[in-house]
Every structure is written in C-alpha cells, then in structure tokens.
Amino acid sequence: MSRINHVWFDFSDTIATPDKHRHDELRYSVFARLKSKADSEQSRKEYDALLEKYGGSNSNVFVQTFGFDGSFWPSQIANEVNNGLYILIDKSVPDILMSLSKVVPISVFSYIDTTNAMKPLGINTDIFTNIFSASGLQYPKPHPEGYKKIIELSRLPADEILYIGDMEQKDIIPAKSVGLKTGIIWNTSDKADYKFRNFQEILDLFKEVIKPKDW
Structure with a gap:
C-alpha cells in the first residue's frame, strides 16, 4: 500500500x-x-x-x-x-488538525472560501498547505474537476493523497474516480478506503499505521 x-x-x-x-x-x-x-x-x-x-x-x-x-x-x-454561519462539529477538531499538520501536510477543498469561516472557529488557517475553493471551478462537486485539481496542487501521485469527506456521492465516489484514497467521516460508505467515527481516529491512523515521508 x-x-x-x-x-x-x-x-x-x-x-x-x-x-x-x-x-x-x-x-x-x-x-x-x-x-x-x-x-x-x-x-x-x-x-x-x-x-x-x-x-x-x-x-x-x-x-x-x-x-x-x-x-x-x-x-x-x-x-x-463571514458572519458566523458555521459551527464546529466537534470541539476537538482545531487541536487535532494542528497535531495532524505536524506529521503530514493537510489541505481543505470546499465550495466556499473557508478562510473566513475557520478563523472564528479557532482553526489556525496557517496549518493548511492549500485552502482551495471550488468557486473558481466551472463544475462543482461531485464533478471530478476539483479532485483532479487536488492532485495537481499536491504534486503527488493520486494514491499518496487521502481525501476525507462526509458524503459518499459527493465526496467519496468522485475522489476515487480520479485515483485518490478516500475516507468517510460521520457517515458510512462501503466504497471508502477508510472509515472514521471522529477526528481522533484520523490522527491515530497516522500515529499507528501509515507513516508519511520523513516521519
């Protein structure tokens, strides 16, 4: 693998x-x-x-x-x-993202510019290698255009990139169609490579199983 x-x-x-x-x-x-x-x-x-x-x-x-x-x-x-529409799904997310960013590059792909959404939630946007908004694309999710852009921005083979989302049809299926590894969170999917019940399990995966380069 x-x-x-x-x-x-x-x-x-x-x-x-x-x-x-x-x-x-x-x-x-x-x-x-x-x-x-x-x-x-x-x-x-x-x-x-x-x-x-x-x-x-x-x-x-x-x-x-x-x-x-x-x-x-x-x-x-x-x-x-920009006026506080979003709330954290789990209060531990900012700290876990910070910890994860220290062992592997992390990025965000969303249909909105999430920079202004994340700061009020206590998420340090400096920890992300890329904050990529689908608003600049011709086709939104679940079209594969954005997922191909993920590969381009990462400068890695597709199978070295893990994409994590909450919906099978919008996240998992199109990400897999371009060769990305996939993880589902908060939901279930038989098509996802990994299944996470919470963000701590994502961090645990990197601590215990899959080590990135230069660990």
Missing part, C-alpha cells in the same frame, strides 16, 4: 456544519427567487428533490438548474459565512 503523504478535507459537514435554519432559509429563498415563485413548501420540496438528484451539492443545484457556473452559490452564501 502506498504511503499517504497529503491529507485533504472537505469542510462543510466534515470540519464544521452550517446553522441549519440560516442555511435553509438562504438556499430556499434564492431558489424561489430564481424560479420567480414564492418560497413555499412546494418550492422547498422541489429544491430538496434536486439536491438529492445532484449528489447533495447545493452548488450543483444552481449550476444544473439555472446554468450558473460554480461560483454562484458560494457568492450567495459568502456574507453568511
């Missing part, structure tokens, strides 16, 4: 989660406005059906339904992100 020499994380619902009420109100209202209809229960059900169809990606709903590029949804949510 190839050693893992770079770890990439999804952000939303992996490292932190958005306030559900604020997030829902924003995405449903934007969708209804673009559809020129009221933000009704029927409109919300339509959105939810599209969200399931397009792999759980809010960005992809707007790309596929209205023809926007991948920067549309991040631009809509940016103000909320």
Whole structure:
C-alpha cells in the first residue's frame, strides 16, 4: 500500500456544519427567487428533490438548474459565512488538525472560501498547505474537476493523497474516480478506503499505521 503523504478535507459537514435554519432559509429563498415563485413548501420540496438528484451539492443545484457556473452559490452564501454561519462539529477538531499538520501536510477543498469561516472557529488557517475553493471551478462537486485539481496542487501521485469527506456521492465516489484514497467521516460508505467515527481516529491512523515521508 502506498504511503499517504497529503491529507485533504472537505469542510462543510466534515470540519464544521452550517446553522441549519440560516442555511435553509438562504438556499430556499434564492431558489424561489430564481424560479420567480414564492418560497413555499412546494418550492422547498422541489429544491430538496434536486439536491438529492445532484449528489447533495447545493452548488450543483444552481449550476444544473439555472446554468450558473460554480461560483454562484458560494457568492450567495459568502456574507453568511463571514458572519458566523458555521459551527464546529466537534470541539476537538482545531487541536487535532494542528497535531495532524505536524506529521503530514493537510489541505481543505470546499465550495466556499473557508478562510473566513475557520478563523472564528479557532482553526489556525496557517496549518493548511492549500485552502482551495471550488468557486473558481466551472463544475462543482461531485464533478471530478476539483479532485483532479487536488492532485495537481499536491504534486503527488493520486494514491499518496487521502481525501476525507462526509458524503459518499459527493465526496467519496468522485475522489476515487480520479485515483485518490478516500475516507468517510460521520457517515458510512462501503466504497471508502477508510472509515472514521471522529477526528481522533484520523490522527491515530497516522500515529499507528501509515507513516508519511520523513516521519
């Protein structure tokens, strides 16, 4: 088995989660406005059906339904992100990320610019080799474009890179399609190479099993 020499994380619902009420109100209202209809229960059900169809990606709903590029949804949510939309999934995450960064390079791939989201959460953004936003891509997750960019930015063979996310369809399947190793957290997936119940198990993996170069 190839050693893992770079770890990439999804952000939303992996490292932190958005306030559900604020997030829902924003995405449903934007969708209804673009559809020129009221933000009704029927409109919300339509959105939810599209969200399931397009792999759980809010960005992809707007790309596929209205023809926007991948920067549309991040631009809509940016103000909320800058005003504390996200909360940590687990309070231990900042310390574990710091510890992990000392033994292997770590990076973040998200549909939003997570720099402003992470600082209020106590996450030191200097520990990341790359903070990569999908807003600059033509196609959002689960399209493989962003995962190919991960390989380019890492400057490593794909099988030396571990990508960790919370959703099989949006994270695991497209990451594996370009050759990345994959890890699922907070959920289950038969397709993922690794399964983590929490962030401590990620750190334990590197301490006990897989040593990066120059350990």
